[in-house]
Amino acid sequence: MASPVLGLVQKRRAVVDSLRGLPGIIVALSGGVDSAVLLALAVEAMGAERVIAVTGASAAVSSSEIDDAAAVARQLGVRHEIRQTGELGREAYRSNRGDRCFHCRTALFDVLGILAEECGRPVLAYGAIADDLEDHRPGMKAAADRGVLAPLLDAG
Numbered sequence: 001m002a003s004p005v006l007g008l009v010q011k012r013r014a015v016v017d018s019l020r021g022l023p024g025i026i027v028a029l030s031g032g033v034d035s036a037v038l039l040a041l042a043v044e045a046m047g048a049e050r051v052i053a054v055t056g057a058s059a060a061v062s063s064s065e066i067d068d069a070a071a072v073a074r075q076l077g078v079r080h081e082i083r084q085t086g087e088l089g090r091e092a093y094r095s096n097r098g099d100r101c102f103h104c105r106t107a108l109f110d111v112l113g114i115l116a117e118e119c120g121r122p123v124l125a126y127g128a129i130a131d132d133l134e135d136h137r138p139g140m141k142a143a144a145d146r147g148v149l150a151p152l153l154d155a156g
Contacts, residue, residue, distance in 0.1 A: 012041065014155040019045035024121040026112055028148075029053040029080070031068035034127030038152055040076055042125070048077040052121060056085040056108040083111045098136070105139030109146045125149040130156055 019025065019042050027039045042051045053076075055061075055069040066082060073080030087093045087107035093100055112124050126143055128150035143150060 011155040015041045015151045016045045018151050018154065019125075022046060022050075022123050024050040024052075025123045025125055025149075026052045026054055026116055026119075026121050028108060028112060028124070028126040029055050029069045029073060030127070031055065031065040031072070032127070034129050034152060035069075036072045036127075038125060038127040039072060039078065041151070043076050043078060048079075050121075051078050052115070052119065053078045053080045054112055054115060055080065055082050056111060057082045058085045058107075059088055060104070061085075081115065083115065085111050099138045102138035102142050105142035106145075109142055109148055112148075113146065123149065125151055128153040 015038075022045075025042050025046065027035065027042055029035045029039055039051065039053055053069065053073040055066055057066060070080055070082075085104075085107040087104045090103050090107060093103035093107070109124065116122050116124060124146070126148055128137075128140060128143065129152045132140065132153065140150075142148075
């Protein structure tokens with residue numbers, strides 16, 4: 001039986017290796033653990049100067065989440081931007097059907113895509129993990145539709 005620690009080391013290495021060759025990356029930073037880990041691994045792989053962290057802001061996001069994200073980015077020495085996502089302006093989001101997360105993530109990834117064009121960093125990533133596959137996560141479809149990477153998920 002393989003050691004759980006060894007498995008984590010291999011997964012960590014897989015994420016770092018997958019990011020290392022990228023020209024730069026924009027990481028969707030929610031202020032939670034998964035996106036913070038992804039951000040730290042991106043900095044390890046490519047250096048803080050090639051990484052931008054972006055936190056979506058709206059009435060649906062608490063100020064403490066934004067503060068947590070800013071603190072993580074600051075500790076890692078990464079440029080951090082807070083961008084308005086405007087999901088509350090989308091009828092499909094406000095109707096609160098079972099796909100609300102799809103519309104929330106669509107708004108976020110649309111904003112990240114604009115920033116990517118502005119700064120010449122075409123690669124976007126977010127902190128989806130394997131456990132997310134066990135839940136109903138329509139936001140994952142929004143990411144897939146836009147080519148947003150999920151390096152932690154890909155590493156298992």
